[in-house]
Amino acid sequence: xxxxxxxxxxxxxxxxxxxxxxxxxxxxxxxxxxxxxxxxxxxxxxxxxxxxxxxxxxxxxxxxxxxxxxxxxxxxxxxxxxxxxxxxxxxxxxxxxxxxxxxxxxxxxxxxxxxxxxxxxxxxxxxxxxxxxxxxxxxxxxxxxxxxxxxxxxxxxxxxxxxxxxxxxxxxxxxxxxxxxxxxxxxxxxxxxxxxxxxxxxxxxxxxxxxxxxxxxxxxxxxxxxxxxxxxxxxxxxxxxxxxxxxxxxxxxxxx
Amino acid sequence: xxxxxxxxxxxxxxxxxxxxxxxxxxxxxxxxxxxxxxxxxxxxxxxxxxxxxxxxxxxxxxxxxxxxxxxxxxxxxxxxxxxxxxxxxxxxxxxxxxxxxxxxxxxxxxxxxxxxxxxxxxxxxxxxxxxxxxxxxxxxxxxxxxxxxxxxxxxxxxxxxxxxxxxxxxxxxxxxxxxxxxxxxxxxxxxxxxxxxxxxxxxxxxxxxxxxxxxxxxxxxxxxxxxxxxxxxxxxxxxxxxxxxxxxxxxxxxxx
Numbered sequence: 001x002x003x004x005x006x007x008x009x010x011x012x013x014x015x016x017x018x019x020x021x022x023x024x025x026x027x028x029x030x031x032x033x034x035x036x037x038x039x040x041x042x043x044x045x046x047x048x049x050x051x052x053x054x055x056x057x058x059x060x061x062x063x064x065x066x067x068x069x070x071x072x073x074x075x076x077x078x079x080x081x082x083x084x085x086x087x088x089x090x091x092x093x094x095x096x097x098x099x100x101x102x103x104x105x106x107x108x109x110x111x112x113x114x115x116x117x118x119x120x121x122x123x124x125x126x127x128x129x130x131x132x133x134x135x136x137x138x139x140x141x142x143x144x145x146x147x148x149x150x151x152x153x154x155x156x157x158x159x160x161x162x163x164x165x166x167x168x169x170x171x172x173x174x175x176x177x178x179x180x181x182x183x184x185x186x187x188x189x190x191x192x193x194x195x196x197x198x199x200x201x202x203x204x205x206x207x208x209x210x211x212x213x214x215x216x217x218x219x220x221x222x223x224x225x226x227x228x229x230x231x232x233x234x235x236x237x238x239x240x241x242x243x244x245x246x247x248x249x250x251x252x253x254x255x256x
Numbered sequence: 257x258x259x260x261x262x263x264x265x266x267x268x269x270x271x272x273x274x275x276x277x278x279x280x281x282x283x284x285x286x287x288x289x290x291x292x293x294x295x296x297x298x299x300x301x302x303x304x305x306x307x308x309x310x311x312x313x314x315x316x317x318x319x320x321x322x323x324x325x326x327x328x329x330x331x332x333x334x335x336x337x338x339x340x341x342x343x344x345x346x347x348x349x350x351x352x353x354x355x356x357x358x359x360x361x362x363x364x365x366x367x368x369x370x371x372x373x374x375x376x377x378x379x380x381x382x383x384x385x386x387x388x389x390x391x392x393x394x395x396x397x398x399x400x401x402x403x404x405x406x407x408x409x410x411x412x413x414x415x416x417x418x419x420x421x422x423x424x425x426x427x428x429x430x431x432x433x434x435x436x437x438x439x440x441x442x443x444x445x446x447x448x449x450x451x452x453x454x455x456x457x458x459x460x461x462x463x464x465x466x467x468x469x470x471x472x473x474x475x476x477x478x479x480x481x482x483x484x485x486x487x488x489x490x491x492x493x494x495x496x497x498x499x500x501x502x503x504x505x506x507x508x509x510x511x512x
Contacts, residue, residue: 007405007406008405008406009404009405009406009407010404010405010406032409033414035404035407036403036404036407036408036409036410036414037402037403037404038404061409062409063407102425104425145421146293146421146424146425146427147292147293147424148265148266148291148292148293148294148424149263149264149265149266150263150264150265150266151265151291151292151318151319152292153288153292153317153318154292158289158292158417161414161417161418162417162418162421165401165402165418168402168403168404169358169360169402171402
């Protein structure tokens with residue numbers, strides 16, 4: 001007698017990050033949609049009702065391997081710090097200098113990065129108002145869904161379902177020719193941004209003060225968009241450090 | 257001052273047919289998913305809790321134009337009688353001689369037929385056990401979704417969402433070259449099948465009686481699969497009528 005075929009549980013692919021999700025049911029349905037299409041790592045940034053959440057487990061309909069592995073984070077920066085390529089899903093286009101991808105293109109990019117061993121993630125915003133601009137700034141690309149203009153209300157579980165489904169569809173995608181440039185971890189990009197801002201703080205760059213926040217955002221955006229690799233980041237930090245030293249010297253101070 | 261842009265409500269595309277849906281919530285979520293991606297015509301075959309259904313309206317989250325236009329049918333044959341190209345969604349492959357399509361291919365075929373002015377539909381089965389084989393037999397093609405083998409439990413609202421989304425993605429598809437063969441309405445195919453079976457009943461074809469159901473299914477399958485056009489169906493019915501007359505003559509009877 002032949003053995004019954006064992007069903008393989010696929011557990012792979014991008015991390016799904018929910019920013020400040022409100023309803024446990026939605027978290028559970030997200031977990032289920034992920035499991036349907038072979039994703040397994042779910043991270044939550046400040047879930048409103050805390051964690052663990054029994055409503056989430058119940059709505060996950062036995063996607064327990066996803067629920068059991070959920071991690072909770074207090075900031076988005078922490079939640080995506082170890083990731084190297086991150087897409088932000090948004091309902092409407094934003095006035096930002098970021099590539100805007102459809103779900104199919106985004107899945108293809110994610111698969112390319114995944115094949116090149118880069119850790120990837122996809123962000124989904126709050127039920128009511130999605131992601132803030134400064135959250136989107138931390139990402140490499142924006143994903144929007146082609147919806148009916150007059151009836152565009154996709155909920156987060158539906159959006160995760162579509163993105164997970166597009167991911168699964170790329171499963172047989174061949175490895176691309178040539179070497180992919182693997183972006184640095186987000187935390188290394190963040191460190192570069194902080195380094196540049198700290199250096200500029202020693203100058204009169206941030207003037208007038210009420211423009212500071214906007215100016216910081218611009219710098220963050222410019223340094224995030226290229227998807228710098230770790231060697232590139234190291235070079236850039238060397239450049240900044242060198243400029244700092246020059247400035248300190250000019251000011252008659254000795255660098256540390 | 258410029259006028260605010262009016263958002264166009266897209267209402268177009270294949271009919272969605274739910275066979276014996278049980279939960280009003282699911283019917284509502286199906287309506288919402290359809291509205292998200294521009295579909296608008298929903299037909300129900302024997303919904304368990306009758307119709308109208310307040311839970312369905314509530315779960316539809318303001319997709320009232322879909323809910324208001326729902327039609328209810330007592331048989332699947334009636335629900336799809338006026339359609340010309342019909343896909344059946346199934347969770348597992350069946351041993352049937354039908355083309356099996358992925359959702360993207362199915363959406364492409366549906367769009368081709370739609371551009372050629374054929375009325376199209378997509379069937380979704382019961383929450384618990386999907387579609388029966390004799391229901392699938394009435395369709396032109398089977399659609400299956402690429403899911404995680406060990407976690408394949410898509411619910412009907414999710415399945416409708418994915419199919420509607422794939423439909424929306426084909427919106428910019430160019431018209432194909434050449435003339436498409438437009439299949440006849442399903443009711444005309446059904447009439448051909450009944451005609452052939454009635455004719456065979458005058459012979460000793462259905463023997464032994466316990467094999468009759470299976471033999472009828474085979475005939476239905478063979479005559480449904482080609483997607484005969486109306487002129488082809490007329491020709492075939494002429495052929496059958498002619499054979500009948502010959503048989504009746506041989507038996508010494510006069511045809512009506």
